[in-house]
Amino acid sequence: MTRDDPREFVARLGIPGLVDVHTHFMPxxxxxxxxAYFDSVGPLTGMEWPITYREEEDRRVALLREFGVLAFTSMLYPHKPGMAPWLNGWAADFAARTPGCLHTATLYPDSDATAYVRRAIDDGARVFKVHLQVGGFDPNHELLDESWGLIEDARVPVVIHCGSGPAPGKFTGPGPVGRLLARHPALRLIVAHMGMPEYTDFLDLTERYTGVHLDTTMAFTDFSERFAPFPVAELPRLRELRDRVLLGSDFPNIPYPYAHQLHALERLGLGDDWMRRVLYENGAALFPQVSQGIHR
Incomplete structure (x- = not known):
């Protein structure tokens, strides 16, 4: 086992494995x-974005297991009306046939959103994914209000891409999510990418609302530090929020090896206890089925 093997972190920290709340599996x-989007991302954002783990589905699942990942998600998201129910059906089937996958669902401001969100929760969805940049919708859309209420009452976490990185959208940034939380303060939101690049604003929201968490996806890595460096002055706040930071990777759509995300977290110098919480304990607390060995 080498320093480039994610299992080295598992062994050294004495944790059962990794809980990665931000991995992508989709049709x-x-x-x-x-x-194809990432292949053309150079002209769009000025950055090359090679996919490190461009493998068949079974191989991608096997790789996560080889990395020591005990539980992961199938983050998927619609970009147009009517797409979410189909994605939810696929994700439910994927979780049922894939040990270790947390049953993931999504939503969009559709006229039937309340019905299919209720159905997903009743069918055992453990986590939702919302992508405001790709979806291009306001989370406060009136068609979603009942859906947010259902999710809030069910205490199902929502991984939400709401920061303005790598490129801003009409409804990204802390404003729309702040208004959503003011109306649904008990939501368990997991802010993807630490809210990149509006890190400070999303740290503020995490301190203000006890249900808000942050995932580490791509933050602190060499790749992201080039265009959205995390402010060093905020590291003490990050240390204090150690119970509400969760490991996320963006696997397989990352332009570097999986272990680099773990090295990037370690070099923050926040200590082994912080690392244990981020890599395993916080995820296991938010998703109790992980420690119980029931991941679907």
Whole structure:
């Protein structure tokens, strides 16, 4: 086992494994379009974005297990009306046939959003994914108000891409999410990418609302530090929020090896206790089925 093997962190920290709340599995035709986007991302944002783990689905699942990942998600998201129910059906089937996958669902401001969100919760969804940048919608859309209420009452966490990185959207940034939380303060929101690049604003929201968490996806890595460096002055706040930071990776759509995310967290110098919480304990607390060995 080498320093480039994620299992080295598991062994050294004495944790059962990793809980990664931000991994992508989706229908192959949708994933192909996502990969095509990243293949052309150089002209769009000025950055090359090679996909490190461009593998078949079974191999991607096997790789996560080889990395020591005990539980992971199938983050997927609609970009147009009527797409969410189909994605939810696919994700439910994927979780049922994939040990270790937390049953993931999504939503969009559809006229039937309340019905399919209720159905997803009743069917055992453990986590939702919302992507305000790709979806291009306001989380405060009136068609979603009942859905947020259902999710809030069920205490199902929501991984939400609401920061303005790598490129801003009409409804990204802390404003729309802040208004959502003012109306639904008990929501368990997991802010993807630490809210990159509006790190300070999303730290503020995390301190203000006890249900808000942050995921580490791509933050602190060499790649992201080039265009959205995390402010060093905020590291003490990050240390204090140690119970509400969760490991996220963006696997397989990352332009570097999986272990680099773990090294990037370690070099923050926040200590082994902080690392244990982020890599395993906080995820196991938010998703009790992980420690119980029931991941679907």
């Amino acid at each position: 192959q035709n949708v994933l192909d379009k996502v990969w």
